[in-house]
Amino acid sequence: MTVVLSHQAKLAIDAWLTKYPEDQRQSAVLFALKVVQEENGGWLTEDLMDMVAAYLKMPRIAVYEVATFYNMFELEPVGKHKICICTNISCMLKGSDEIVAHFKTKLGIDFGQTTEDGHFTLKEVECLAACGGAPAVQIGRTYYENLTPEKIDAILAELEGVK
């Protein structure tokens, strides 16, 4: 199966490339991987990474290195909503243990797992720089702060109608 870079992805990557010198196409790799990951439902396949390598004229291995180094890239399928829970010190001091337990019980999954309906993935992450609003999580592009079990219920209900 041949995978092709979508027209939309090409446009976005080309626009991003204007930020860098012409002979430094590799500079756009983080952004390019984000674009194709998002188009693919939140995770990267080897085909997608190879495609990015070809488009940016860089060795495939250099793309794999980047994809495995930065933790916002996923190499396995994830749910529609990736819930990234900060458990670092400021969040821990403000009760992230309770937040983690509530998400796990409510969704019936552990860290690194996805609900059977494919809606939610739970991921433990390091400091999100939202310590003033601890405990905090990131879902998609949005930060949710000062979380309580009640707030979590409301957020999940809003996202997917989970009761």
Add this chain to the structure above:
Amino acid sequence: MADEVCFRTLHLASPWSLSAYESVGGYQVWRKLLKEKIKPEAIIDELKLSALRGRGGAGFPTGLKWSFMPRNAKGQKYIVCNSDEGEPGTFKDRDILRFNPHQLIEGMAIAGYVMGATVGFNYIRGEFFEPFERVEQALQEARTLGLIGKNILGTQVDFELHNVLGAGAYICGEETALMDSIEGKKGLPRFKPPFPANYGVYGRPTNINNTETFASVPVILQHGGKWFLELGKPNNGGCKIFSISGHVEKPGNYEVGLGIRFSELLSMAGGVQKGRRLKAVIPGGSSAPVLPAEIMMNLTMDYDALSKAGSMLGSGAVIVLDETTCMVKMLARIAHFYFEESCGQCSPCREGTGWMSRLLHRMEKGESKMGDIELLNSVADGIMGRTICALGDAAAMPVQSFLKHFKNEFEYHVTHKRCLIKDL
């Protein structure tokens, strides 16, 4: 004396807007520099007078750093802003990006002018989607006004600025790892020397500063270096944003003069939560050595005072711990963080951070063997000073300081297989 520098638009409606920024004198400095062709050396002198020191954590004098750039060297030079905020406890740059993006843009433009660089990169951590959009919008406004771009206001001065994004890696906050990341590589810290001023992004001379540092510059030049210096204290000029988190009633960012008493800062944050007693404070982000309450309550919050007390001001992230905190659990979480984020380049850090994390987690669970504390100490000593970048030291310093000040809690976990705090 609060919110006078980086947060000076915060009291206005839509503080991030161009009109809000212009209403407090925004872009006036930039326009004046261009119009009057003020000498770069004069600006560097003003920064030196202001005693502005790097706000990202290292506290290096900004004026001196700017003087290292070979401004007349031929070829491309770069200005880079480190907006890869990720030191646990720190959340100030996110608010500058969200609430006062124009001031950062003006600060970077001034830096380009002073150091003869025509291109800047603002490297924002990948998780900051909302802050990125804000700065991107502000940048478009500045371009539309002709304040950023080619031949700015017809003066033949060029400065193009680009916001770029990371993708989740604490190590990219290290300046040379950040440069590798801009180049589209894994963020691996480089050996120094050569320093960025000679060999930075794409091997070209590069000046890199923290978001808060750049954003302080327009205000310093508007009111003068002396004015800024006197907001703080000698050698510790200006206001600083303290990100206060943990066990306080009102966590948040507080921009106040350096040299403020810790007790006063704590009161501003509503004091220790639930009327509890203060146990300890990590005064400058998770890498800063922890200090017990009795030391903290007699300290002022500035680079020199904290350094003298055996810790550091770091990024200004003040993490407050009340009497219910288990120091073993706390340190185990810190150790886990450095283990997760070690780039793996240097063996002492790659192996040592994992070793420390495992030792501490089994200590917390009451599964330690006798001698684990000594082993932990020796692993930390084995990392300290033996790595390319400061992440190794950052992982070792908390271990050494927690053991120095709270050893009894660790011994209790080892000998009783239980938590001292829970048993009290």
